[in-house]
Amino acid sequence: MPTTITMPQLGETVTEGTVAQWLKKTGDSVDKYEDFVEVSTDKVNAGVPSPVSGTIRELLVKEGETVATGTPIAIIDELGSAAPGVEAPVVAAPPVPVSSPSSTPSAASAPSSNGAQRALSAASPAVRRLAREHHIDIRSIRGSGANGRVTADDVLAAARTAPVAHAAPAAPVAPPPESGTSTYVQPLRGTRIALTQARRIIAERMVESKHAAPHAWSMVEIDVTDVWAWRMREKDRFERETGYKLTLLPFFIRAVVESLAAFPLMNARFVPATGPQPPAIYVNEDVNIGIAIGLPANLVVPVIKHADQLSIKGLARAAAELIDKARKGKLSVDDLAGGTFTVNNNGANGSWASAPIINAGQAGIVTMEAVVKQLVVRDDDTIAIRRMMNSCLSLDHRVVDGYVASGFLADLKRRLEGMTPGGEL
Amino acid sequence: MAVVSNTSSTVMNNVEAVRATLYEAMRNDDRTVILGEDVGARGNVFLITKDFIKEFGPERVIDTPIAEASIVGIAVGMAMEGLRPIAEIQFADFIYPSFNQIVGEAAKTRYRSNGEYTCPLVIRAPYGGGVRGALSHSVSVEALFYHVPGLKIVAPSFPADVKGLLNAAIDDPDPVLFLEHKKTYRLIKGEVPDGHYTIPLGKANVLKEGTQLTAVSYGLYVHWALEAAAQLQESGLSVEVIDLRSIRPMDKTTILRSVEKTRKLLIIHEDNKFGGVGAEISAMVAEEALFHLDAPIRRLAGPDVPPMGYALPLEEEFMSSPAEMAQAMRELVEF
Known part of the structure; x- marks a missing residue:
C-alpha cells in the first residue's frame, strides 16, 4: 500500500519545515524508524524516521523547499502489501525530543504507532480521567505497568514533571509582538x-467547559479616564525601575481581586458528583x-x-x-497551575x-475590552470626552446567578472608576 | 456505636468468645433462649454451650430434634412474641430446610405485620472449610441469603469482633444470620474487652492501611489476606486489607473510599465465585467508582464445584492460601 508521508511538526509552535536533505532517493528501500529525510525549522534540524518499511516511490518536495506541516513530502510503498489500495496519509513521526525551549511532552503523534495504540487501548x-484532568496525552507517557501499560501513577508523575500547556478561555488576541511584525x-x-x-x-478543554458549564x-461600561491618567503618570518611572511597560492590566486585576473578595462565589468552582459524593460548589481559599x-500558535493562561x-x-x-516567560516559552507547570x-x-x-x-474549573472570566474615547453624557448633564472600556x-451559571454576577460587575466598575491618580502603585 | 465499658480484656479464641457472649446474654436477659441440635445435654458440638443447661435449665437451653425448619420456625414465633431466641444450625450445611423460615418468614415479619411485629432472632451457624469437613461440614452459605432484604448477615474474623457483633445481633430488633468460621474457632486468638459492648452491624474494618491495592475479605480469609499483605509489604508493595465483618448491610462507604485511594480492588472469599459476595462488591464499585479504577476488579474465590472434597489435595484445591493471595495481590499491584 502506498503511504503518503507528510511534513512532521517539529515542536509545539512550528508550522512549517524545510527539506534540508533527502537521505533516500526514489527506489531506495527504507526501514521503519530509519531516518529518510533531514528537516530544518527555525528551531531544530532533525532527521525524520520513516513510519513504515518499504520502498521510496516518490519524493514530492525538493531539497531547500519549505512547506507547511501536514504537506505531503514523499510516498513510500509499504513492504509486503502489494495490493494497491487507498492512500493512507501518515504524518512522519517527529524525531524523539528536540531541544526546543517550549518542549511540551511531545505527543507520540502518529496514531499508527503501535506503542501508542497499545497504551491507549489499555x-x-x-488513567483516562486523570489524563483528562491534568491535560496529559496518555500517548506521551511511557507506561510502567504490565506490558508497558500506562498506570494512574504514571499519569500523576507526568503531571508533576511535564510542562503542560493549559487550556485557556476565549481566544485572546496576541499581545503586540515586540518587533511589530506578526509572527x-x-x-x-x-x-x-x-x-x-x-x-x-x-480544543478539548474548550468543549469541556462550554459543554459542562452553562x-x-x-x-x-467602565469610565477608565482617571485610572488611565494614573497609569500615564506612573508608566515612565515604572519602566525605568523595572524594565517593564506599565499597562492598564494590573490596575484592572487589582480591582478584580477586590471585587472577588466582596463576591467570593465568583472565586469558586463547581465540583461534579464523584462516586458517592454529590455535586458541590467549592469556594476557593486562594485568589x-x-x-x-x-x-502565534498557542494560548497559555499563566x-x-x-x-x-x-x-x-x-x-x-x-x-x-x-508574559515575558510565555513569549520565550519558559513557563513552568507551576506558572500555569492553580488559577x-x-x-x-x-x-x-x-x-x-x-x-x-x-x-474549566472556574466560575468566571472577565475581559478588558478596548479603551476608546467617547462622548459621554454625565450625571450633571454635561457632555464630556471620556476614555471608556467595556468589561x-x-x-x-451552576455556581452563580445573575444577581451575584451583576453585583460583581457593578462593584468592579465602581472600583475602577474610583482609581484616581495618587498614592502608591 | 461500639461501647467498650471496660478497659480490661481477656485473651480468647473465637469459640470462647462465642461462649462468653452467649453466657452473658443468658445471664443478663432472661428472655434469651438458646435452641438447636445438641445445644443442651451435649453442650454443642464445639462445647460452646457446655453446662448452660445446668445453670439456665432445659426451658431456656432447648435440645431440638434434627429438624432445622422447626428450629427456626419455633424461634421466629418466640421472637415475635417477646423472647430473644438464639437458634443454632449445627453446621451451616444443614441450613437448607430452614430456608423458608429464614427468608420467607423471619426476614419479612416486620413488613408483613406492618411494623407491629419484629423478629429479634439470631441464627448462629458454623460455616466454612479447611477442616476436613468435606461434603456436609464445609459449606459457605452467605451468598444464598445476602440477596434477601430484611435479613442481616454477619461473619466476624476476630474474637473481639465476635463478641461485639454477636451482642449487636442479639440487640438487633430484626433477624441476623451470624456466621462463624469453623477453622477460626480455635486457631484465632485475641484480646477481647471485658464487659458488655457492641460493634455496629454494617461497618467494615480497615485492618491494614495501604496505597496500591484494596483487598476485601471476611472470615478465615481475612487472616490469610493479612498474612499475604504482610509478605508483600516486605517487598515494598502496599496493600490495604478490609475485613467486611458484615455482609449485609454492606459497608459501601469504606470500600469505595479505599478503592478511590488505591484504584485497584481484589475481593477474596471462600464461597464460590459465581454470584458470590464478590459479585455484588464488584458491581457496586463498577457503578460508583469506575473512574477511579486503574485495573480490572479481580475476585479470588472458591471454584464452582458442588462440594469441597474430603481428600486433602481436593480440599487444598478448593481453599485458597496466603501464597495464592499474595500472588494475586502482586499481579494486581503490578498491573
Missing part, C-alpha cells in the same frame, strides 16, 4: 493541519488570577498566585514576568465586546 478509566504564519489553503498537543488540549454573559496570553496579596506594582511586575479566576485582556487589538469561554463577564 488505559483504565482512572503568525498563514497556513496554506487546502491543507489539513494535524493538531499540536497544545491545540488538542485547548455560560451566561454580561457586560458593563489566583489567570491571565490569558495569545501566542497564573498570578495570591493576586489579592499584591499591590498594583506587584501585579504589574508579576504579569509582565509571566481560580481569569482575566482576559481582549481589547489590545480593538475588540469592543467578547463572550469568552470560562477556563465582559462569562459565568458558570
